[in-house]
Amino acid sequence: MTPTTSETWIAADGTVITIRPISTADLALEQEFVDGLSASTGYQRLMSARRPSVEEVKRFTDINPERELALIATAQAQGRERQIGVARCVKEPSSSGAAEFAIVLSDDWQGVD
Numbered sequence: 001m002t003p004t005t006s007e008t009w010i011a012a013d014g015t016v017i018t019i020r021p022i023s024t025a026d027l028a029l030e031q032e033f034v035d036g037l038s039a040s041t042g043y044q045r046l047m048s049a050r051r052p053s054v055e056e057v058k059r060f061t062d063i064n065p066e067r068e069l070a071l072i073a074t075a076q077a078q079g080r081e082r083q084i085g086v087a088r089c090v091k092e093p094s095s096s097g098a099a100e101f102a103i104v105l106s107d108d109w110q111g112v113d
Helices: 024-036 039-046 054-061
Strands: 007-010 016-021 068-077 080-091 099-105
Touching: 024 054, 024 068, 024 080, 039 099
Parallel strands: none
Antiparallel strands: 007 016, 016 068, 068 080, 080 099
């Protein structure tokens, strides 16, 4: 279910954005991304005020390609790659074909034209 290629998009402000599959090597990017979400954005994603544990964040990057897809959006900021968003789709283990889907953008990218 996981694509193996990345794509480059150009935001309206000229920022180069890379969309690519997440990997276990992205743990630090994902941790920084999750830690940087406002309480409101974090709540909307997890439906809880809690912050994900390190083990949960590891799980976010170590996906099961048989039933999960996770793509991250990154941009260069201050000379390094920074995660600005993530989209996830997780198929239910049952054969119903149902899936859960979520998109989260860092707060500074929400509402950007």
